[in-house]
Amino acid sequence: MSALASIVPYLGLTAFRRLLTLPKALAARLMGSTSSEPNLQTIREELEKFEGGSIDLEMDDQSGIAIMMLNNPRRLNSLTGKMMVEMANHITVLEKWSAGKGLVLAGVSGNFCSGGDLTFVRKALHYGEEMAAFQHDTLTRLLNLPLVSVALLQGHTLGGGAELCTACDFRVMSSSARVGFVQIKMGLPTGWGATTRLVRLFGRQKALALLTSGKVFSAEEAQNEGLVDHILSYALHPEEELSVCKNWLASNYCQYDADLTQTVKASVVHCDISGDLVDSLKVERKAFGKFWGGPAQKAALDAKIKHK
């Protein structure tokens, strides 16, 4: 590729970046009064006071697959402040899991997540931007984990629960489940970062439609929207669906060397957030150099693999 051809996308990005300088009136409308960045440690200590439920983590070094369970069944696994903090803590552990390849995010008792726990929401009405800042940090770290992640949508996935599933790489859905960004019906825009993630996933128009309609989708409708990657067959019981989802992840995206899988995910994340072609190619080149001539490549060459 000629030198000019290789930088044209970059020039496009520069021009694109200029588009992002919002008109002042629009920026003011969106940002309101400029406030200093909230202190996540202070917010953590405050959120922990909102009791109820738990987030349970199982890490299997053998398979390299972890399962993170939302556990607040009486409230359809909606999230309390305590659960938000526990999720953040587990993600910190997973960020350093050297044997890790994949993560399944699911809810107990056959339901994914009914959003923010409304009892918590009612008690935390003074604490919106701080809670959002904490969830933005947590869900960005979830999305950027060096693991291939899948959310298992069962039962009701609504509001913050729908936002949660957009912070995973893939979404698998039970055939009888429903999913919807109902925030607009609750008098709110999204609070856990889904507007940003949906625009990046689907583009402005599809994101706008999902968010301003407040529509709750069936599994088939969600798959047609591109929101869901795989629908589980009708015949399964909820507990079987978790095992099938884990096997779907393992057999499709977590079959190979953990370090290599983590490096590929990290390169994809870097390219996504870098926005700089030259920088992204440099990271990709470094990763390639790390594995070229390494044990995984040598084993593959010795095996004389035929990719039929």
Ligand SMILES: CC[C@H](C(=O)O)C(=O)SCCNC(=O)CCNC(=O)[C@H](O)C(C)(C)COP(=O)(O)OP(=O)(O)OC[C@H]1O[C@@H](n2cnc3c(N)ncnc32)[C@H](O)[C@@H]1OP(=O)(O)O
């Ligand atoms: C940033 C957070 C974000 C925001 O604030 O914008 C949110 O996510 S707000 C919450 C968005 N979610 C909701 O509004 C869901 C409200 N619940 C429902 O629509 C229904 O419960 C439904 C459709 C999920 C299930 O209806 P169904 O008739 O099948 O069951 P129940 O309503 O009897 O629910 C069983 C049981 O769960 C409790 N429940 C359900 N969702 C929540 C929730 N989000 N927070 C707290 N509790 C919840 C429901 O109250 C029932 O408990 P009970 O003690 O029997 O009242």
